Amino acid sequence: MTTKAASIEPVREAPPLSPWTKRLLTLAALALLVGAIAYMEQPGFSPYYRRIANLAFIYVVAAVSYNLVNGVAGQFSLGPNGFMAIGGFLTTLLMLPVARKAQVFFLQPLVWPLSAFSVPESLSAGLSRLLPGGAGAALAMPLGFLVSLVAAGVAAAVGGLLVGVPSLRLRGDYLAIATFGFGEIIFVLANNLISVTNGPLGIRDIPEYANLWWTGGAAVFTVWVVQNLVNSTYGRALKAIREDEVAAEAMGIHVFTHKLLAFVVSAFFAGVAGGLLAALLTTISPSLFTFMMTFNLLIIVVLGGLGSTTGATVTAVLYAVLQEALRAVEAPMRLGPLFIPGVPGMRMVAFSLLLVLLMLFYRRGLFGRSEFTWDGAWHLTWRVARGVTRGLARVSGRAAGAARPPRGQ
Amino acid sequence: MNLSLEVIVQQLLNGISLGGLYSLLAIGYTMVYGILRLINFAHGDVFMIGAYTAFFLVGVFHLPWWISAPLTALLTALVGVTIDRAAYRPLREEPRISALITAVGVSFFIENLGLVVVGGRPRGMPVPPAFAGSYALGPFRVPGVTVWVPVLTLLLVGALLVLVYRTRAGMAMRALSRDIEATRLMGVDVDRVISYTFALGSALAAAGGIMWSFQFPQVNPLMGIYPGWKAFTAAVVGGIGNVVGAMIGGFVIGIVEIMTVGLMPHLSGYRDAFVFALLVFFLLVRPTGILGEPMKEKV
Numbered sequence A: 001m002t003t004k005a006a007s008i009e010p011v012r013e014a015p016p017l018s019p020w021t022k023r024l025l026t027l028a029a030l031a032l033l034v035g036a037i038a039y040m041e042q043p044g045f046s047p048y049y050r051r052i053a054n055l056a057f058i059y060v061v062a063a064v065s066y067n068l069v070n071g072v073a074g075q076f077s078l079g080p081n082g083f084m085a086i087g088g089f090l091t092t093l094l095m096l097p098v099a100r101k102a103q104v105f106f107l108q109p110l111v112w113p114l115s116a117f118s119v120p121e122s123l124s125a126g127l128s129r130l131l132p133g134g135a136g137a138a139l140a141m142p143l144g145f146l147v148s149l150v151a152a153g154v155a156a157a158v159g160g161l162l163v164g165v166p167s168l169r170l171r172g173d174y175l176a177i178a179t180f181g182f183g184e185i186i187f188v189l190a191n192n193l194i195s196v197t198n199g200p201l202g203i204r205d206i207p208e209y210a211n212l213w214w215t216g217g218a219a220v221f222t223v224w225v226v227q228n229l230v231n232s233t234y235g236r237a238l239k240a241i242r243e244d245e246v247a248a249e250a251m252g253i254h255v256f257t258h259k260l261l262a263f264v265v266s267a268f269f270a271g272v273a274g275g276l277l278a279a280l281l282t283t284i285s286p287s288l289f290t291f292m293m294t295f296n297l298l299i300i301v302v303l304g305g306l307g308s309t310t311g312a313t314v315t316a317v318l319y320a321v322l323q324e325a326l327r328a329v330e331a332p333m334r335l336g337p338l339f340i341p342g343v344p345g346m347r348m349v350a351f352s353l354l355l356v357l358l359m360l361f362y363r364r365g366l367f368g369r370s371e372f373t374w375d376g377a378w379h380l381t382w383r384v385a386r387g388v389t390r391g392l393a394r395v396s397g398r399a400a401g402a403a404r405p406p407r408g409q
Numbered sequence B: 001m002n003l004s005l006e007v008i009v010q011q012l013l014n015g016i017s018l019g020g021l022y023s024l025l026a027i028g029y030t031m032v033y034g035i036l037r038l039i040n041f042a043h044g045d046v047f048m049i050g051a052y053t054a055f056f057l058v059g060v061f062h063l064p065w066w067i068s069a070p071l072t073a074l075l076t077a078l079v080g081v082t083i084d085r086a087a088y089r090p091l092r093e094e095p096r097i098s099a100l101i102t103a104v105g106v107s108f109f110i111e112n113l114g115l116v117v118v119g120g121r122p123r124g125m126p127v128p129p130a131f132a133g134s135y136a137l138g139p140f141r142v143p144g145v146t147v148w149v150p151v152l153t154l155l156l157v158g159a160l161l162v163l164v165y166r167t168r169a170g171m172a173m174r175a176l177s178r179d180i181e182a183t184r185l186m187g188v189d190v191d192r193v194i195s196y197t198f199a200l201g202s203a204l205a206a207a208g209g210i211m212w213s214f215q216f217p218q219v220n221p222l223m224g225i226y227p228g229w230k231a232f233t234a235a236v237v238g239g240i241g242n243v244v245g246a247m248i249g250g251f252v253i254g255i256v257e258i259m260t261v262g263l264m265p266h267l268s269g270y271r272d273a274f275v276f277a278l279l280v281f282f283l284l285v286r287p288t289g290i291l292g293e294p295m296k297e298k299v
Helices: A002-008 A019-040 A047-072 A080-095 A098-104 A112-116 A119-130 A135-167 A172-192 A212-230 A233-243 A245-250 A255-281 A291-304 A309-325 A346-361 A374-400 B005-036 B043-060 B065-091 B096-118 B144-166 B168-178 B180-185 B190-215 B225-238 B243-263 B265-285
Strands: A333-335 A338-340 B134-137 B140-143
Touching (some): A019 A047, A019 A212, A047 A080, A047 A212, A047 A291, A047 A309, A080 A119, A080 A172, A080 A291, A098 A112, A119 A135, A135 A172, A135 A212, A172 B265, A212 A233, A212 A309, A233 A245, A233 A255, A291 B096, A346 B065, A346 B096, B005 B043, B005 B168, B005 B190, B005 B243, B043 B065, B043 B096, B043 B190, B065 B096, B168 B190, B180 B190, B190 B225, B225 B243
Antiparallel strands (some): A333 A338, B134 B140
């Protein structure tokens, strides 16, 4: 029987994709993303869905960078909320107009250098001297936001360095506790340094700078940087450290520097994500950056498959959507004669249960450690297409089977 | 603020009382870590469940304390054992990070389920007269809680030490913390001993939870988070895996916390940061804690 099948149709592998095809496919995917963003940024598009899309992109930035430390390098860190807080507050303070700062910080004035300037205002003054007309002022806003975001990332990266140098000497559980401790210390500082963060009151009415171009751009940039890092020799070293630290050390990998690099890069993007979040929500307070934030990211990276950037990206988007979809769980329901009153907080119960069940029964996550590649996608579509055509052939063969003489022999 | 001797002694007593509560919780962390090398993130939430059980038994069902307290310990012990069986036992052979993530998930699950089931509003805890009143100790008037918590802590820890060092089950626990596989080969039912450990730790956490809600007379679903973390810090400071160390660590953390707030009231907002800074400091300088043995790195 086997020879019969082989004699009819020899199994053909998908022809390999040329590098140029892959580049074209990447460009096409990016173009598709740009088109989608342009579509969603139209004024007529539902602001609610736009908000979800924005959050999804921000989660991508945070989750992909968190995965670099937890999944790729295998260092269980519990502190990204602290780095996001640093980025969020710095972006806010750099972007807030000077006059507004005086209003917000009425209990205690803002500390000096930050109280004296606002990046877009300073840029506007400088650029309009250089560029005639309104061009300089128009450029000041986006440029100012970019500068603030980068500054937020750099500040968070410095924070990551300060936290990482002592705590990355620890391993496993101890690293988890130390990073958690640092995250909590940053949270306590944010609550108490009233002259910097306005304390538990937080800062409201931050002008809404973030839009899908920013968040989407940041997401693409993050994935690009992290993937390049993962696929470099550094990335391979990180994976070696994850598998066996002692062996990696013996192979001549400087374990500490590599871990620190991953940690600092991760902190940078966590800071950017925090900045984007502040500029999207237009309000920021320390309570936004509790351990809950870390917990969300942890669910995302575990659900996606620890170590897979593809997994982190896909589940970050899923998570943003699911978080909204699960609001239905919290709404009052009527199931026939049974009336279930709405229970606020049910979503978090569902999510924490999801995390536990995932760890117990589906620990590999959606993608395991595998990544999306054009080759992989091409082979998959090839196999699916072959399956479909064969299936069709079999069905049509069966239909015409009576007329056809038996084959073989 | 004048720093009279009286104030210092008063604060010291408060610190010892708080420290006793941390000790009771820290012992649960240290026993589980000593055997499974697992930080039981949900331990602080077990403590919360203990406090709530007592609240319902006494405040809602009006049972007398002499029934409620042992019953609470028993029920909370069951919760601890259930958590282990449902969430940790299936992952025994897996990498430790899996169990750690699961523990974080269990902790979050209990907290959020608590918020949904009993609501976020704190509720007043009925406090028995012995704890509510105050006593004259020489020149000081000391609240009943401050007197009884350290006394009860020492009694409970004493009982635990007898159990660990004078009974067969205690011997099995100590053997397990040395080498699980070898102990299994000696014919010990490992899972049963681990359940036993969780039960003991959870019962002590329940005792801590009840007394905590006497000291700060209310219960709420998130009350276990910070005591849990500080008790964990205490376990690390004392030398994780060591019961006496956990007790000492608990008293150290309690006294440090109360003293920083008492002596530097303007920094009281940073009290949690102090404790975490102490944790990080200890992890870096002496990760094995005050009484811990140096850990061998297995290759």
